[in-house]
Amino acid sequence: MRPTRRAVRPITPLRAAVLISVVCAAIAVLALAVRAGTDQASAGQPAVAAQHGSAHLAGSDSAGSAARDRPAEPQPVTEVDSVFLVKVRQAGLWEIPAGRLAQTHAASEAVKRAGLHLLDGHSKLDQLVREDAAILGVTLPDEATEEQQGFVRRLENARGAEFDRLFANLLRASHGKIFATIAEVRAATQNDLIRRHARQANQTVMDHMEVLEDTGLVDRETFREVEEAVRPS
Template identity: 70%
Template sequence: MIVAVCAVIATVLFITRGGDEEASASPTPAGAAAQNGYGQSGTAGYGQSSGAAHGADAQNEAAEDAQSGPTEPQPVTEVDKTFLVKVRQAGLWEIPAGRLAQTNASSEAVKRAGLHLMDGHSKLDQLVREDAKILGVAIPDEATAEQQGWVKQMENARGAEFDRLFANLLRASHGKIFATIGEVRAATQNDLIRRHARQANQTVLDHLEVLEDTGLVDSATFADVEKSVTPK
């Protein structure tokens, strides 16, 4: 009987001690898991994301301030001014030349080239007047005396004579200004002049091609342009 009672007491003591050991052991891994999962990974992840977002916000604010803040006026050089004047003068004689091609030419290719001149220089002329007003550049209201003389020659020509005269006068003029446009675009510090030079470049290139498509441009015209644009 005594042996049985002792056995029961021993069993109760064993179970109680085992439960106490399990209870005391369990907080340690749970605490470690919490520290690793939140204290390092969680906290570090949140801190990094928040810092990156704050940095991006600061950069965006700085960019907005730079855009909204005062800016210095962009320089307008004498080269820029001369460029606008030449574009204006080109339109003042090439648009009338394009009109003459519709009435005096015998070649359909020449008439087509004339239409390209009228369209392209009408758009450029509107742009040059807008930019000149913004930049405070005085532009002329008439072509040069030489350009007016070219228009007179074409007014007095008809048929095949007009076709050849038109093709060579206009191809020479466009070839020379084409080189100047590249120089202006490469050197100017003014955004409006850059935009204008890009548009002028595209327009003049189109005109060079339609004039060459007439098949009437003489080798002497190409030689004259080459001599004019070759660096001295």
């Protein structure tokens, strides 16, 4: 007896459309699954990178903190540095009184103006030198040298035109000599405070030399005296 064959149903256009829709849906689901797995793997990588980056930054910050916390090495204060501070202090101890005398004893307005520059500049330098000396442990004098005190006495005993010429020449000679010393100290010092002080002193002394020269009273002999004093031996 022959087996009965099942009749094959013909594929109608409607049935073909349904089959195509099912296949497309399956492909879409599979694609979404693959994409989801890829995104999850990618998301894990930045997290690891971020973790490594954070560790690196933390390490850098720790190194920076250690560098900041490390005590700075003490800067040397040489004998030249100490002598320089002493000279700046002594200059103020006689040039500030000289500037005051110019306001009462001078006849020239240019000399009075120079005296005001001396008062202002050396008052600021004197405050700075006392602060720096206290920090660096340098002992400063309370009196000018004997020679400088003698300059003040000569100015006290002069009046008018005599005072003007004496003032211009004494002060210009003094500033010219210390100006050369400032350059030597600034060129050689290893101390930051001394460098700052030398820079301020340089600007102050330059200003004073110019206002003294502006009086028109500085003699050629004064410039020769300074040249002789600062000439290399």
